[in-house]
Amino acid sequence: MRISAAFAILPELYLAITAGLWPIILAIYHTPSLLLQPHELSYIFMFHAWRLFGDGVDGNARATKQSLITPHAYGVVLDIGAGHGHTINYLDHSRVTKYVAVEPNTHMHAELRRTASAAGYTESTGTLLILSCGAEHISTILSSLPTPLGHPPIDTLISILTMCSIPSPQITISGLITEVVRPGGQILFYEHCLSDRKDVGWWQSFWTPFWRVFFGGCCLDRPTQRWIEDIGGWAGGEGVWDTNGEMEEHLFFYRAGRFVKAG
Numbered sequence: 001m002r003i004s005a006a007f008a009i010l011p012e013l014y015l016a017i018t019a020g021l022w023p024i025i026l027a028i029y030h031t032p033s034l035l036l037q038p039h040e041l042s043y044i045f046m047f048h049a050w051r052l053f054g055d056g057v058d059g060n061a062r063a064t065k066q067s068l069i070t071p072h073a074y075g076v077v078l079d080i081g082a083g084h085g086h087t088i089n090y091l092d093h094s095r096v097t098k099y100v101a102v103e104p105n106t107h108m109h110a111e112l113r114r115t116a117s118a119a120g121y122t123e124s125t126g127t128l129l130i131l132s133c134g135a136e137h138i139s140t141i142l143s144s145l146p147t148p149l150g151h152p153p154i155d156t157l158i159s160i161l162t163m164c165s166i167p168s169p170q171i172t173i174s175g176l177i178t179e180v181v182r183p184g185g186q187i188l189f190y191e192h193c194l195s196d197r198k199d200v201g202w203w204q205s206f207w208t209p210f211w212r213v214f215f216g217g218c219c220l221d222r223p224t225q226r227w228i229e230d231i232g233g234w235a236g237g238e239g240v241w242d243t244n245g246e247m248e249e250h251l252f253f254y255r256a257g258r259f260v261k262a263g
């Protein structure tokens, strides 16, 4: 692997630190007890970092998201790690009846709510629900959603660049599919994953301990696409595909996928 590709992550890390550092220093200045709340500091940092990077990352993935989300998402949609709400802009309102966002970083909720409202999803009409828990809190998610027919409530589970950050990812992903997605429902994902190339994977694992400190636990070296495939019990969907124009040596190895749960 070229050394320039292995270290290409440093400018992004530098930009994120410059975007997030001052807000953190100011927040600690106003509320010194934040020093005892590393989680909250990480949320403040991520809020500002994603304000800097979110639109660009979304723009780069637009074509993939347009083919992944717009034609497929339907019914009650659960978007884990909804962030500032970028996914909402890809939903077809005539097919998506309710948008449920799981976003533990409450600093992001105002922007998320604004984006949802602009797309016609609001809490007052019952078409929007924002949950402040993590995706791993499956019982909280379930208790917040009606299950009138007795089966799991979600038609479409969406994860965009989130499974890199959730704790106990294999247990959480499998739990969400088993308990939250209804039979015949689907998962749509776009994630950065462990590269198929050993040398790139080595560098992804090398950088992960640094990267995750700043980016809310984000790991560069999770084989997320394989974990989802291996859950089994799939009845259809296009499976996993790569995204166009990706450089082989890139430390962000993007994969998209759609799997339909057996009915």
Ligand SMILES: C[S@@+](CC[C@H](N)C(=O)[O-])C[C@H]1O[C@@H](n2cnc3c(N)ncnc32)[C@H](O)[C@@H]1O
Binding pocket: 046, 050, 054, 058, 080, 081, 082, 083, 084, 085, 086, 087, 102, 103, 104, 105, 108, 133, 134, 135, 136, 159, 160, 161, 162, 165, 166, 167, 216
């Ligand atoms: C890289 S951002 C992606 C945001 C959004 N999906 C998008 O495409 O713009 C990752 C998001 O996952 C959220 N997140 C972190 N830990 C999480 C968890 N345990 N459960 C759900 N979301 C989580 C972060 O707060 C952040 O908003």
